[in-house]
Amino acid sequence: MREAQSVRERSVEMVLPSLVMGGMERMVAQLALRLHARNWTVGVTCVSDEGELFADLHDQGIAVRLNSVGTGAWLGPRSLVRQLTRDKPAVLHTHSGFWLRGMMAGVRARIARRLHTVHGLYIPEPWTFPVEIKIAGRLSTRIVAVSHEIRRHLLNRGALAERHVTVIPNGVDTDTFQPGRRSGLRERHGIPTDAVVVGTVARLNEIKNLVMVIATVAACSRHGLDIHFVAVGDGPDRERLDAVAARCGVTDRVHITGMVTTTNAWYREFDYFVNSSFKEGTSLSVLEAMATGLPCVATDVGGNSDVLAAGDAGVLVPSDDVAAMTEAFVALNRDPARRQTLGLAARRRAVGHYSLDAMVSSYERLYVGEAALG
Helix, strand or coil, X not given: CHHHHHHHXXXXXXXXXXXXXXXXXXXXXXXXXXXXXXXXXXXXXXXXXXXXXXXXXXXXXXXXXXXXXXXXXCCCCHHHHHHHHHHCCCEEEEECCCCHHHHHHHHHCCCCEEEEEECCCCCCCCCCHHHHHHHHHHHCCEEXXXXXXXXXXXXXHHCCCHHHEEECCCCECCCCCCCCCCCCHHHHCCCXXXXXXXXXXXXXXXXXXXXXXXXXXHHHHHCCCCEEEEEEECCXXXXXXXXXXXXXXXXXXXXXXXXXXXXXXXXXXXXXXXXXXXXXXXXXXXXXXXXXXXCEEEECCCCHHHHCHHHCCCEEECCCCHHHHHHHHHHHXXXXXXXXXXXXXXXXXXXXXXXXXXXXXXXXXXXXXXHHHC
16 A cells, blocks of 8 residues: 555656647657656647647557647546546646646546646736736646746736745757758758758747848858758748748748657757747757857847856847848858857856756656645
8 A cells, every 4th residue: 555655755747838840849758758757657749739749648658648638628627637647646847838727627527736837927917817827826736947047927917926036947959959961851851961051940839039030041141051951840820931931032042851750860960050039038049059069149038047047158139130140151151160069068068057867857856835724
């Protein structure tokens, strides 16, 4: 009986909308796999649809399921309540996009430890969000923000107690993402081997503002720089990006790979990395680029300043400022020594401050530490 109880104490159910190939979803997948390796019983539930990472997690031994809960049931979706009541995980861990209803379900299923991670902020923010923070926040035994900016926003908007909101930045596997040789991906995608390539890894949606990067590539061409831009990923903004590239006359220098499940080799094809988002938490792709030893140009939003050490490990530019990003690209192209210095600093910072093991250990301590609150 004691052994069975011990097993239950090390069980966690993670709930999120889906396992599409986005930053939040990749973080959840990595957390689930590392916890599984540390002898936690891990389940992952998608409440909207499956997504590209669903089968991959299943193949690696994680119990994944689709529990479509619909758009209503604000008092806690019945199907999820039944699932949680039956399985009785020690910890319910919900993620952005499913906070209030997830916490309601956890309360109704009498799950004592209920955590939620906020990965980013809405643009625009729904008028109901402050109310959701106040209610869901009080139903959560602990709230995690992936950046200090998100934590400040939650405290201001939700009138939450400071001790209730913890910051755990995302982490990356610095052994998988590390400097290395190119593997021929440029050739296979029709990109000149000697071109200067700036790249990003992202789900192609409006919040990533990749239109800004395409406009910057066009501006750089007017400075006599032949820069190629590679966007690794897919998403709802793809057709618009293709149209913008055509309108700017840079179709031959903009390459969109489509969905890719393994991204580490792509980082090694880039000369530097770009993040152009309007909003960010702690960008997983920026961390992966840093771990690969790439100099990064990123908009000064969300956790980017913290991650890049206020510019010591990368270049920060204002949001949606094409002129500033063009200036940064031109400067990096003309100064290979600075690119190397920034890349080395980025690698050191990723290894020292943003490892995957450090992130998993932080969550693990939080899971176990919440036992007293039950």
